[in-house]
Amino acid sequence: MNQTVRAHTNIALIKYWGKKDDQLRLPLMSSLSMTLDKFYTDTRIEQSATGNAFYLNNIKQPGKSADRVFAYLKLLQEKFAVSGNLAIYSTNHVPTAAGLASSSSAFAALAGAFCDCYGITVNKKELSILARMGSGSASRSVYGGFAIWQKGSNSSDSYAYALDETPTLDLHLLVIELDQMPKKLSSTAGMKAAQTSPFFTPWIERNEDELNAMIAAIKQQDFSTIGKIAELNASEMHAVNLTAQPGFTYFEPATIAAINLVHTLRAQGIECYYTIDAGPNLKILCQLRNVKEITKEFETKFKNVNIIDATFGSGISYLN
Numbered sequence: 001m002n003q004t005v006r007a008h009t010n011i012a013l014i015k016y017w018g019k020k021d022d023q024l025r026l027p028l029m030s031s032l033s034m035t036l037d038k039f040y041t042d043t044r045i046e047q048s049a050t051g052n053a054f055y056l057n058n059i060k061q062p063g064k065s066a067d068r069v070f071a072y073l074k075l076l077q078e079k080f081a082v083s084g085n086l087a088i089y090s091t092n093h094v095p096t097a098a099g100l101a102s103s104s105s106a107f108a109a110l111a112g113a114f115c116d117c118y119g120i121t122v123n124k125k126e127l128s129i130l131a132r133m134g135s136g137s138a139s140r141s142v143y144g145g146f147a148i149w150q151k152g153s154n155s156s157d158s159y160a161y162a163l164d165e166t167p168t169l170d171l172h173l174l175v176i177e178l179d180q181m182p183k184k185l186s187s188t189a190g191m192k193a194a195q196t197s198p199f200f201t202p203w204i205e206r207n208e209d210e211l212n213a214m215i216a217a218i219k220q221q222d223f224s225t226i227g228k229i230a231e232l233n234a235s236e237m238h239a240v241n242l243t244a245q246p247g248f249t250y251f252e253p254a255t256i257a258a259i260n261l262v263h264t265l266r267a268q269g270i271e272c273y274y275t276i277d278a279g280p281n282l283k284i285l286c287q288l289r290n291v292k293e294i295t296k297e298f299e300t301k302f303k304n305v306n307i308i309d310a311t312f313g314s315g316i317s318y319l320n
């Protein structure tokens with residue numbers, strides 16, 4: 001039986017938010033992420049005599065989500081000159097309540113399972129390139145700990161590599177789920193629209209400096225600087241959304257209230273920083289000693305909040 005491939009989701013501390021090639025998913029900027037232990041996808045692919053089928057959490061998927069998966073697998077089949085129908089069995093261990101996108105773990109696991117199914121041997125760099133072609137952020141989920149996706153200039157040099165797969169840094173990421181509404185605008189559409197902002201180019205010009213500053217802070221195990229750069233970078237991403245022509249935002253009223261609470265907690269000496277992706281929910285960077293206090297503060301202020309405490313997860317792995 002073919003192997004099940006496990007990939008964890010990752011959260012970008014320096015964001016990918018713009019493509020220079022939509023088909024190949026070549027980014028306009030380099031990004032850096034933390035792979036998370038709590039959220040992952042398990043996927044197995046088998047060749048099938050009875051047609052293509054995609055099972056997610058044991059339910060056969062119709063329509064859009066299956067179409068994207070099969071379009072991706074067709075791309076890989078063409079690349080490796082292989083063919084045949086495929087049955088895909090995926091289990092998502094990303095609680096829908098977490099408000100986290102699962103495309104990073106989903107497409108990294110799919111890339112790994114595809115290679116396993118056809119007996120294609122690839123190294124991690126090649127696997128990262130294949131994962132990137134499914135979803136940009138998936139390129140980083142090949143690795144555990146901290147990963148960097150270098151933007152590169154073409155498909156063969158745009159891949160992620162490990163900065164530190166087993167960090168000893170005390171770093172927790174609290175997923176603060178404020179709102180379970182589906183995304184208002186897909187990441188793909190959001191990052192395209194953001195490029196109409198007058199601040200988009202100046203932001204991209206800062207990318208290399210921001211990335212290098214983050215790498216230095218991680219190497220120095222400097223939690224405060226990591227948090228400050230991550231918060232600034234996320235705010236820059238949401239600033240280019242607000243200033244796009246026409247402007248838009250993923251923020252909801254609760255997002256602003258949560259940002260204010262982070263500011264208040266910091267003023268009280270409870271050190272924490274936020275990052276926000278293409279949705280209304282906050283992810284808080286903090287250290288172990290403050291996890292309980294921050295959780296309590298958010299649970300007190302936000303009645304229906306759901307909070308998950310995550311830390312570093314591992315890279316892609318092969319089960320059974």
Ligand code: 2P0
Pocket residue numbers: 011012014015016017025031101103104134135136137138187188276277278
């Ligand atoms: C990131 N995000 O770096 C950024 C920050 C969301 C905000 O990558 O179009 O699902 O499939 O390449 O990877 C989400 O976008 O986009 C994302 P596609 P993806 O994590």
